[in-house]
Amino acid sequence: MLPSIAHAELLTVFMFLGAFVGTLVSLILAFVNTVQRHANRLLSVSLFSVALFALTSALLINHSIFLVPHLFRVNMPLHYLVAPCAYLYVRSVLYQEIRFHRFDWLHFVPFGLHSLELLPFLLHGAAFKIHYLQLLLVDVAGVTKQQEGLLPAYYHPVLKFVLGNIYVLMQWRLLWQFSRQAAPASRYENQALLRWLRLFTLLNTLLYPPVLLAMVLPVSGTSATIFAVCVLGSYLLLTSTLLFLQPQLLYGLCRAPAAAAVAGAPALPTPAAATRQEDPARAYSLSEERKQAYCALLEEFMLQQPFRRKGYSIKDLAAETTIPPHHVSALINQEYRMNFNDFLNRYRVEYIKARMGQVDWRHLTLEGLALEAGFSNRTTFFRAFVKLTGCTPTEYLAQVTPSA
Numbered sequence: 001m002l003p004s005i006a007h008a009e010l011l012t013v014f015m016f017l018g019a020f021v022g023t024l025v026s027l028i029l030a031f032v033n034t035v036q037r038h039a040n041r042l043l044s045v046s047l048f049s050v051a052l053f054a055l056t057s058a059l060l061i062n063h064s065i066f067l068v069p070h071l072f073r074v075n076m077p078l079h080y081l082v083a084p085c086a087y088l089y090v091r092s093v094l095y096q097e098i099r100f101h102r103f104d105w106l107h108f109v110p111f112g113l114h115s116l117e118l119l120p121f122l123l124h125g126a127a128f129k130i131h132y133l134q135l136l137l138v139d140v141a142g143v144t145k146q147q148e149g150l151l152p153a154y155y156h157p158v159l160k161f162v163l164g165n166i167y168v169l170m171q172w173r174l175l176w177q178f179s180r181q182a183a184p185a186s187r188y189e190n191q192a193l194l195r196w197l198r199l200f201t202l203l204n205t206l207l208y209p210p211v212l213l214a215m216v217l218p219v220s221g222t223s224a225t226i227f228a229v230c231v232l233g234s235y236l237l238l239t240s241t242l243l244f245l246q247p248q249l250l251y252g253l254c255r256a257p258a259a260a261a262v263a264g265a266p267a268l269p270t271p272a273a274a275t276r277q278e279d280p281a282r283a284y285s286l287s288e289e290r291k292q293a294y295c296a297l298l299e300e301f302m303l304q305q306p307f308r309r310k311g312y313s314i315k316d317l318a319a320e321t322t323i324p325p326h327h328v329s330a331l332i333n334q335e336y337r338m339n340f341n342d343f344l345n346r347y348r349v350e351y352i353k354a355r356m357g358q359v360d361w362r363h364l365t366l367e368g369l370a371l372e373a374g375f376s377n378r379t380t381f382f383r384a385f386v387k388l389t390g391c392t393p394t395e396y397l398a399q400v401t402p403s404a
Contacts, residue, residue: 015058018233022051039092046085049078061263069129082110083167117149164208171201211385345384348373
């Protein structure tokens, strides 16, 4: 009779739920979201690695691992991706990176080495692994020793704990540096995103000590083990729920717009390169000539008013301008200092403002004006107008003198 953990059924359901939600969000990040793709894919890998850990833990708790023996230990190398991908995600968001740095491959060396180390065991057939599990689970602590590779027992759990905490400290350092260096306007504009990054880093800080307990202590009915398992599932559920409820977090940093030519009325988006010094930490790998050519092409294309089409996406803009999607995203984020939605909405608001004073437009309601400009509904229009002008459409309209 194989030993089991107390409350195994309840814990199994909880872990399966966390694994399912975490995997779902990972897939959305990796394949559905097209904005800030590089950063979101890093977050996807980090969450999926934790989700697979939760899944295999659930299978071990209720002994269902015998139904899928090939899943045993597949997740172990992925543990080495959780912390570095989380760190690279935070760095990519803060500095609007669209690709890896030259030496970022070094972050993935532990994952590669551990994969090679476990390869002989992973290549064994199902019959061998079932027999191995039957012997291993008699001594419950055997699961946590992680001794299928070349390193002695418990070396990998401790190494993962140490590396995880090093990366967490590096994440906190990134956030601290950004808070010191960023302009107050930028911090205010991005306060929701910065709160998310701090909370995400805090969750990662709390993740590693309980996971170390789960890997080092025998899987028994002790309070410490149950607590560790619950923390793992809670991490996935909380992180995934926050991303579901606040999808705007996935669009990256917004930059404070340049001062308007007329007080109270922001100008159309213009590249920020002419009014700021280039920050090397935020530069992306496009030549200055390429950036200027892209900006000229983008601004010329926007004269055709594509923003008036409802549901217009960054994919549409990329396809119609023949600019690669990741370059469009980087160009808007870094040269225009805003996200894609704000970029479109600014054109829409300026389009409406230019027509508010025309007599032949006075018969339209504000909702009609919004729909003509490409807004999906009245509420979205009002929010964008107030954000970009500092007053409501009604207040602005009252100041406009009709022209023939």
